[in-house]
Amino acid sequence: MSLAGARMREHSPTLDQPFPHYRYPAAPVAFLPKEDVHPIAFGPIPSRRLGQSLGVNHIPPKHCSYACLYCQVHCVTRMTATRREFFPADTVIGRVRQRIDECRHQLQAVDYVSFVPDGEPTLDVHLGRELAAVREAGLRVAVITNGTLLWRPDVRRELAGADLVSIKVDAATEAAWRRVNRPSPELELDRVLAGIAEFARAFPGELLTETMLVAGANDDEPNIRAVADFVAALDPDQPYLAIPTRPPFETGVRPPADDVVVRCYALMRERLPNLELLGVEIPGEFGRTGSTLDDLMAILLIHPMLEEAVAAYLQKAGLGLDALEPLLAAGTVQRVAYRAQCFYASRISPVVAGGSPDLAPRP
Ligand code: SF4
Numbered sequence: 001m002s003l004a005g006a007r008m009r010e011h012s013p014t015l016d017q018p019f020p021h022y023r024y025p026a027a028p029v030a031f032l033p034k035e036d037v038h039p040i041a042f043g044p045i046p047s048r049r050l051g052q053s054l055g056v057n058h059i060p061p062k063h064c065s066y067a068c069l070y071c072q073v074h075c076v077t078r079m080t081a082t083r084r085e086f087f088p089a090d091t092v093i094g095r096v097r098q099r100i101d102e103c104r105h106q107l108q109a110v111d112y113v114s115f116v117p118d119g120e121p122t123l124d125v126h127l128g129r130e131l132a133a134v135r136e137a138g139l140r141v142a143v144i145t146n147g148t149l150l151w152r153p154d155v156r157r158e159l160a161g162a163d164l165v166s167i168k169v170d171a172a173t174e175a176a177w178r179r180v181n182r183p184s185p186e187l188e189l190d191r192v193l194a195g196i197a198e199f200a201r202a203f204p205g206e207l208l209t210e211t212m213l214v215a216g217a218n219d220d221e222p223n224i225r226a227v228a229d230f231v232a233a234l235d236p237d238q239p240y241l242a243i244p245t246r247p248p249f250e251t252g253v254r255p256p257a258d259d260v261v262v263r264c265y266a267l268m269r270e271r272l273p274n275l276e277l278l279g280v281e282i283p284g285e286f287g288r289t290g291s292t293l294d295d296l297m298a299i300l301l302i303h304p305m306l307e308e309a310v311a312a313y314l315q316k317a318g319l320g321l322d323a324l325e326p327l328l329a330a331g332t333v334q335r336v337a338y339r340a341q342c343f344y345a346s347r348i349s350p351v352v353a354g355g356s357p358d359l360a361p362r363p
Contacts, residue, residue, distance in 0.1 A: 040092055041099035044110050048278070049166070049208065049238075050142055051111030054099060058092045058130065059119035065148040066120070067182040068170070069214050069253045070244040073118045080123065081148060081186040083155075089126035093133040100137055112164065114142040122149040128158030135161065142166070148187055151195030159199065166208040167196055169234075171218045172226035180217040193230060200234040207236045210278065213243050213264055215256040224264050232271040240278040241265055262304050262336040262345050276303065292317035293327070297346060300333065304345035307335075 044052040062073035065081040096113060103110050113134045115121040122145050124130070134141045142164040149155045150167075159165055171177035177189050200207055209231050213219050218227075231239050241264065243255035255261065261277075269275045296313055299305065305313070311321055324344070327333040336343045 040087065040095040043099075044103065044108060047112075047114070050114055050164070052109045053112045053114045053116075053142070054096075054103065054110045054139075056092070056096055056113060056115045056130070056134075057117045058115065058124055058127075059086055059117035059121060061118035063119040063123055064146070065123070065184045065187060066146050068146075068212075069180055069182070069217055069250060070212055071250075078119075079184050081184040083123055083125045083149070083152075085125050086123070089129045092124075092126065092130050096130070096134060097137060100139065110139060112142045113137075113139050114144065115162075116144045120146050120148065122155045122159065128154075128161060131158065131161045135163075140164070146181070147196045147199075148183065148192050149195070150199045151191045156195070156199045156202070160203060160205075162205055164206040164208065165199075165203060166210055167199075167234075168212070169196070169209050169227055169231055170212050170214075171223055172230045173223045176218040176220065176223035180212075180214050197230075197234060200236070206238075207234065208238050208240065209234060209236045210240045210242055211268070213241065213256050213261060215254045215260070219256040219260055219264055221267065224267050228268040228271040231268075239268075239272045239275050241268060241275055242278040258334055258345070259336045262334075262343050265304050265345075266341070266343060277301070292319060293323065297327075297333070300344060300346040304336070304343045307342040307344060310344045 040057055042055045042057060044054040047053040060078075062071065063078045063080055063086065064071075064073075065079070067079060100110065100113070102108075115127070115131070117124075121127060121143055127143075131141050131143070140163040141161075143159055143162045144166045145159070145168070147167040147169070150159070168181075170180045171189075172193065174189055177183065183189075183192075211218075211227055211231070218224075241261075243261060244253065245255075256264070265275065265277060292314065296310070299313075307321070310324070314320060314323055324333055328335060332346065334345055336345060
């Protein structure tokens with residue numbers, strides 16, 4: 001079944017209006033948490049992408065240019081695409097330096113200082129100064145952004161000072177963009193995509209992209225093809241495909257069915273050979289024992305594999321595809337047909353309402 005077909009089957013009763021219209025409260029300047037109760041610097045916490053990551057939360061919740069369906073920030077969006085000061089730059093820099101000093105004192109490793117606030121980091125008019133201050137402290141800096149302000153030369157210039165930038169690309173068709181990201185009325189998709197492309201062309205650091213799939217919102221074949229073409233043109237160091245794993249703020253938001261995720265993965269991989277799945281929890285028992293099946297499971301969790309590749313992998317250990325039968329029967333591994341090919345993948349979708357407490361990216 002095609003992606004569109006699978007989506008029709010799952011969502012046909014509500015396809016015309018799959019999600020409620022979203023109302024965007026204005027962003028009142030007065031709504032800012034007090035500096036002494038807002039944790040501007042936190043961690044470090046382990047991150048699959050960034051190692052030990054000391055987080056910077058320099059935007060009050062949830063000032064953002066998007067109102068993504070899957071957002072985990074538990075409050076109403078303060079919709080804005082206009083840059084401004086949220087905290088004085090000296091406050092942010094002071095808190096981050098203080099946390100860095102504490103980590104050094106406690107001999108805690110910090111691989112990255114990551115700007116991952118409860119909103120969109122590039123809305124902060126002081127971002128460039130803050131990034132420079134972290135680098136002056138001798139640490140690598142990462143920014144996780146939705147990319148909506150990269151059409152602005154000042155934002156591109158400031159982000160160029162980061163060592164690593166991860167950009168959200170959930171949609172490249174207008175309809176999917178409006179469904180999954182619910183953008184500020186100030187934004188236009190063409191301009192957003194052009195800004196991201198211009199930034200990617202000149203950025204000297206490590207560039208990641210991330211595409212989050214939501215059932216019925218952006219998992220249709222036209223959008224997946226458009227996203228794959230767009231991301232391939234960016235030529236990122238690492239593209240990721242992700243599914244929601246932590247409970248979103250809004251109810252009724254689900255990852256696509258496993259077979260749809262695998263088909264989206266296979267479709268995007270035609271343009272992005274190094275695509276990885278993100279958001280799949282890696283259980284402790286896999287990849288630790290060194291056994292062939294455990295090692296294979298560890299691979300399948302992030303790289304669904306063609307049947308021929310799985311057979312070749314097993315053959316090296318003197319095993320056949322029948323070695324997977326118990327895992328297939330238990331549902332731990334699934335076999336998914338896509339066009340004329342068969343993929344093997346780990347069971348992908350978690351139960352979102354109690355799902356994994358980590359790995360889910362923001363913004
Ligand atoms: S997921 Fe990120 S970009 Fe989307 S609304 Fe939440 S904070 Fe904004």
